[in-house]
Amino acid sequence: MSRIAYRSLIVLLVTLSACSTTKYVPENDKLYLGADVKIDDKDIRKQSRKELEEDLEVLTRPRPNSSILGIKFKLMMYGLRNEANKGLGSWLSRKFGEPPVLFSTVKVDFNRDLIANRLENRGYFRATDTTDTAFRGERKVKLIYHATAGPQYMINSVQFTTDSSALGTAVSATAANSILKVGDAYNLDAIKAERNRIDGNLKEQGFYFFGPDDLIVQVDSTNNVHKVDMYVNIKKTTSAKARQVYSINDIFIYPNYKISDSASLKKDSAVIYGDFHVIDPDKMFKPSVFERTMFFRQGDVYNRTDHNLSLNRLVNLGTFRFVKNKFVEVDSLGGPKLDVYYQLTPFQRKSIRAEVTARSNSANFNGSEFTLSWRNRNTFRGAELLTVSAYVSTDIQVSAASRSFNNIFRYGAEANLSIPRFISPFKLSSNSAFVPRTRIQLGYDFLNRPQNYTLTSFRTSFGYSWKESASKEHQLNVLAVNYVQPTNVSKSFDSLAALNPTLKHTIEKQFIIGPNYNFNFTNSAETNKRHTFYYNGNIDFSGSLPGLNNLIKTQFSQYFRLDNDFRHYLKIGTSSQLATRLIAGYGHSYGNSRSLPYVKQFFIGGTNSLRGFRARTLGPGTYRDPNIDGGEIAADQSGDIKIEFNTEYRPRISGIVKGAIFIDAGNIWLQREETGPLARPGVKFSKDFLKELAVDAGVGLRFDLTFLVLRTDLAFPIRKPWLPEGNRLVLDEINFADRKWRKDNLIFNLAIGYPF
Secondary structure (H helix, E strand, O other): OOHHHHHHHHHHHHHHHHOOOOOOOOOOOOEEEEEEEEEOOOOOOHHHHHHHHHHHHHHOOOOOOOOEOOEOHHHHHHOOOOOOOOHHHHHHHHHHOOOOOEHHHOOHHHHHHHHHHHHHHOOOOOOEEEEEEEEEOOOEEEEEEEEEOOOOOEEEEEEEOOOOOHHHHHHHOOHHHOOOOOOOEOOHHHHHHHHHHHHHHHHOOOOOOOOHHHEEEEEEOOOOOOEEEEEEEEOOOOOOHHHOOOEEEEEEEEOOOOOOOHHHHOOOOEEEEOOEEEEOOOOOOOOHHHHHHOOOOOOOEOOHHHHHHHHHHHHHOOOEEEEEEEEEEEOOOOOOEEEEEEEEEEOOOEEEEEEEEEEEOOOOEEEEEEEEEEEEOOOOOOOOEEEEEEEEEEEEEOOOOOOOOOOEEEEEEEEEEEEOOOOOOOOOOOOOOOOOEEEEEEEEEEEEEOOOEEEEEEEEEEEEEEEOOOOEEEEEEEEEEEEEEEEOOOHHHHHHHHHOHHHHHHOOOEEEEEEEEEEEEEOOOOOOOOEEEEEEEEEEEEOOOOOHHHHOOOOOOOEEEEEEEEEEEEEEOOOEEEEEEEEEEEEEEOOOOOOOOHHHOEOOOOOOOOOOOOOOOOOOOOOOOHHHHOOOOOOOOOEOEEEEEEEEEEOEEEOOEEEEEEEEEEEEEEOOOOOOOOOOOOOEOOOOHHHHOEEEEEEEEEEEOOOOEEEEEEEEEEEOOOOOOOOOEOHHHOOOOOHHHHHHHOEEEEEEOOOO
């Protein structure tokens, strides 16, 4: 930070600290600091009482002025205004300020009623509450609501008392899966959820016009002490339409629908394709697109699953900006029927985009990139997506070292074609809500390290991607090819590589050919879960295809590679979280290869890995590149095997600010010991790998701005695997007051997003 910027920040902070938060509070009023709710009932468990108090506090209105770490910055900004309403202070006040929330605006009785109502909805039918006022100085006040919950009423019985009609029978058939359980506490939210559950079940059976409001759950608390009997029934006011089962009549699809053009709704140009009437006078789309997308067919009984699957598939095609669907009841002698209309407004077919980015990382690389991409969303009239992009970028690594091989210049181009179906000699299909895709990729890259070497690479792949469900996704490349050719290797770099096996490995010729597969699982889409899981697994083969030696005369890499990323998120209370990650990767080379190709090896350290160590400086094993400790920029360290463990406690501090306390551990190793005069000691994976783990610890802050998360971490090593065994734990060396220790050990990370 420059001196001018630093001084400006100091001036701003001093000015804000001098601003009184009660400056604009009228003499006969006070600044409202919010409300606390206290449950004065020792019969409720402590954890349950705390959760109930937090739930009730959220209800109270108005909300107090926002704060960060207890400081009301927006209210302070508001205090910068002047009577003339001019100047920088007034502009900051208008732009970022927030007027004081006054005690006179608080409706105490209204809040008390809200609290009492919520307690009653939770089964506390005899709850009472009172209010206390807590003064904070002369001009500030906080309210405290004291509630006595009393006994919570429990469910004694649940009975479905419907009639013998088709609708009544269908409702009664859902009783076995009721979420209203004997012994559970009475909860109005559970009753609403039960009505929605029954409605969802009936929608699967064709009761299109039925709704949750057609059900009534009657509650009787007169026959038991602190218990209720529940009776589920159909309202007498339920309409005749809601009692009927509907089937599908005609299906009309408008793939080029325009809201402003009534002519686009005419059916004169309809083309009948199977069970569909496709109205597309301009023939923008092949009718076969919709046969693969729609789940409804003529004569099917309406069900919500097919309804939602069809809509989801149309949206996931990525071709339509708006997808509108409606069902219209039609007169029919064959029973209740519905005509179905799909009005689809496509995106602009072709588009071009330019993007400029600046970047910096913990390896001291700073640079920028310019990317130009062209997109066609309906390339062959089958909702195919063709993307062609080109980029140029440059990076400079700032260091005291005089060597220049760390400056990088790149350019390249890539074409991707995504086809919304499986292209295969075998018949493949998917019944999920997500459109399966065939993907074809072709790419070229050029990398130049001036005065040292250049790398040209060619890559191509053919494969499939499909989502089994919202939580499971698969990607299979039947064939993936990556060819890397080094050229123009300078004598100076060649001499450096001769002394450093790692540098030599970076410019080896690479020819990778084979299949790869990726599986991803997460239940993060499920709401209100205490445990959230994430798993990403990859398996990669090269050179394993039968007869490859006869087809390709060039030497190619032979290996298989597995890597696994498992994460668990534990919700603690209402706003804190414990996040844990375990990464395990293994690569085995054979035949033509003694180790994995450089682009397929594992790396460790940095802002999203072991944060107490510089990016890609750890390992392999107990090896330590002497250039790192000598102040020079060292080559990236890589390995065939990787183990990493991270755990992080994320408490909510205030408002948008969350904290972090974390520990990271891990390392990388080679599959085989190195040989020769330049062999690096301690790089091979062995049974003593646990003794060779690096460990760091640290703290951080996360600023959740909704559209992005700004992350800061301060970490330091507590176990250094390159030290002699017995001296690797360095807890006794920690000395935050020592300037040299801070320079050698403290690492500050600034990043966007969570590390995992």
